Amino acid sequence: MLWIRFSKPFAATEEIVAEITPVLTRHIVEGNPPLDFTGYRATGGYEPMRLAVETLSPRKVREIVKESNLRGRGGAGFPTGVKWGFVPQGKDSPRPKYIIANGDEMEPGTFKDRLLIHGNPHQLVESMIITGWALQADIGYIFLRPEYETGAHLLEAAIEEAYAAGFLGDNILGSHWSFELHTHTSAGRYICGEETALLNALEGKRPNPRSRPPYPAIAGLWGKPTIVQNIETLVCLPHIVANGTEWFRRLGLTKDSGTKLYCVSGMVKHPGNYELPIGVTLRELIYEHCGGMRNGHDFKAAIPGGASTMFMTADELDTPLDFTNLEKAGNRLGTAGVIVADQNTSIVGMVLNLMHFFAQESCGWCTPCREGLPWIEGLLRDLVEGRSQKGDLQLLDQEMRIIGPNSFCALALGAEGPLLSALVKFPEEFEAYLENGLDPTTPPEHTAPFATKVES
């Protein structure tokens, strides 16, 4: 069995270290610089790439990924192999073909890609080469948010080393295939994480989402076939190629495959990144891996996958945190950014904070989202500041249901998740505010007396 604990601020006890068999985070040691080329090679790095390019046809790699049942870790959970199947192949297919690593990680409560980028840049470079080979892509970009610029420098150094080794550039490993890889550091907007907005961002256009179809796999960057994948999805690839599809499928505890980085934040004792077999329950995650709730705090609710997912309550603690089971429960795994609220946390305050985020980050392209989300935020603010009237809760529910489905992309639909689920699961909290408003601020609590500076 493998049990992987990865949490920066709290030193793992020796017992826990002994149990660790991580996959994606195996060679990441927090506080240490990431492995350089030689160090990464010494761990067997770039061997899966060599195996793929020298012994497996691109078609075979695509089949392996499909059989592995790898699903996208960026939020949507779309089967990676199926997406890859949409890319036109063959002599007459359009060129160049592009692949893009989406590292525009800005979903509140999500911090897994930061770890993977900064902790093991060569693993990501190798993953891009394997993906490039499988899709016979010509050009790759790693798209990063500006706050991850340190990561961009690490990746650029890794890319340079990979070029020097002949793993990037012309006729890789003596094949007929050539592939170039670049980083792009963006300038900060949540919408750039939406894959068609990301395409516009990379083209230097205003990053509004595009209409689909055509899907990027057919017509993406400059109209050419393009695959956009989340960082965590990509870094599964060397391990799938090296260990096989059966191994990868068996890593999961449920129908879903692989390990998953759960980013746990909020009122648990040990927040952090936990690489665990996909499908652990919320209870196991909080009480076995995160050490339970902070002393004196009780569990009230959690959001399982970043800002765009729905509240889970105590009666859902035994729900496995995977794609399949959360979908069955009407929720989504999202990014697996698990935000845990305690009994003192105001759910209304939490929803207001989330709505502020969505309203601010609306790209402004379509009217329902641009005008609707700030209006919803205003209703919530009126509520907590005691200016609401009877009927406003119905209005919140009713208007949110209009905004989401009438918007151009999924941003406003994401905003719907926490609000509508909170209205259903915590109606009494909303009603309490109707009387005269309350202060939704949770009392601050700091587990460490001093701020510490860490290299990003």
Add this chain to the structure above:
Amino acid sequence: MSFGAEDRAQLDEIRSHYHNARAASVSVMRWVQRRDGYISDTALQDVAEYLELPAADLEGLATFYNLLFRKPVGNHVIKVCDSVSCWMCGYESVHDRLRNCLGIEYGDTTEDGEFTLLPVVCLGNCDNAPTLMINDDLYDRVSPDAVDSILKAVRGHGGDRG
């Protein structure tokens, strides 16, 4: 004033990573911002001339992105996370202390030109909430009491603006 030969060499290197001039525009503007701290009207024109693009297109981008600045900023830009995990872990008292210590509101710059205070979207450091970033450095689990010492440590050191 347009870019000199040395500047152009650096910009050409940036440009070489992109399919065309337009695609390079954000990276070129970020380069300008690293040099000047922000993107002045003159610099915007320089970029437009260098990339042979309408300045209005660049303005559209510069004003769209959260972290491209069209106004001068301080030597150090303090980016304070205002997203949900930091809120839950008590960011409000940290933010209040920052505003009090600096005597400015969000979006403002101190009179001595040292600090600009900006709320930003989730910094991806939620296990260490409340968090903030100054230049390229992250600060973990910031308490209100830590604010003074952080500002003292940063003040006076040359910043890498933006």
